[in-house]
Amino acid sequence: MKQNVVVSLFSVPSEAYQAFAEASVYTQTEKTQIAQIALVKRENGLIIPVQISDLTANVANGALTGGLIGALIGIWGGPLGMILGMTTGSLIGGADGSIETLGESDLLSNVAQKLSDGDTAIVLLAQETDESELDQFFARFKTTVARWDAAVVQKDVAAAVLVQQEQARQVREALHKRRKEEIKDKVEELKASVSAKIDAFKEDSKAKFERLAAKIKK
Template sequence: MENIVVSIFRVESEAFQAFSELKQFGQTKNTKLAQASIVKAEDGIIKVKDSFDLMNSLGNDYFDGGLIGSLVGILGGPLGVLFGFVAGGTIGASIGLDKELANSALITTVSEKLTNGEVAIIALVQENDESVLNAIFEKYKTIIARWDIATVSAEVESALQIQQDLAHQAEARLIADKKEARKEKFDKLKADIKEKFDKLKADVKEKF
């Protein structure tokens, strides 16, 4: 099954150690790792710290090559910031949280759960046995969730459309604000000129 695997770490050094292990990962019949990124929440923004791409070793058409890049771009963009700001959630360590995360939308979930200072690994994989990658992550204090690649692709496409719509709305608002500002400026100028003409008329009447 093709999945996006997300592992959220409390300890940054452990996340980088796990990421280093992924870089050394040998492809197996049951588990193939295509791409991975390690991201960190800093000052309310999700930033990429490192990435690697093994697509060439799997063939150009093996996976959707742009999915991880698009996903990380959204998480670090306006939508990711918005979702994180609105939710303001924390991870917690409740039993069953992994399943709870997997039942939520990936972009919203990561934006909510990845709090300042925490680090996550996001990987694009094909796996018939989840225990292979779990064995790498479960050595550390982390939670793991998986999303089907088709579901994430649809979510990314929707998020990109939302970003585009928001950009258009913002542009339209700026144009409208500029028009309103110009109108106010010209109305004031018109009023000032009228006032000067009225004063001029009054002065002329006084003289004659």
């Protein structure tokens, strides 16, 4: 059985909730087995989970999962997800519930760019020998559906995690450098202030000494 990540973008949010409820109790067949399913929504530029259902116990091959759906949502809900989704496009679902393509780019970027604020989607991990079963399930709704090979998605997620780690490292270095510069500036300011006070004290002491010397001469 082929392992796929199936994404369904909904033009009508209420239909997404209905489809999620039905898919969560989906009767597994020899041709289609759903391992994990998540209902996600885009809010404030980030894709966040609304509900997640784990059906791993009902899947013959438990090694299928590996937390892939959770990892996807983790990327979308982080800073990298916001960057990936900076160019968003409106959903165009078939009026009759027909299946339409999302494009050929990677899942992470494609979904992040297709979902606008307020839009909803279902993301599921499944084993399929016949894609028509899930296609027929989603065809009852106004949706845009696409599939990606789970192995490819897993590699993309791993690469994205490395990118996030590198971003975090660069941010830490930038903050550390900035703090060092700020401390250096403050030290220089303090040194200048102390030096100015010492000079002022010397001038004041010199003036007092000169006045005292003048009085003694008198």
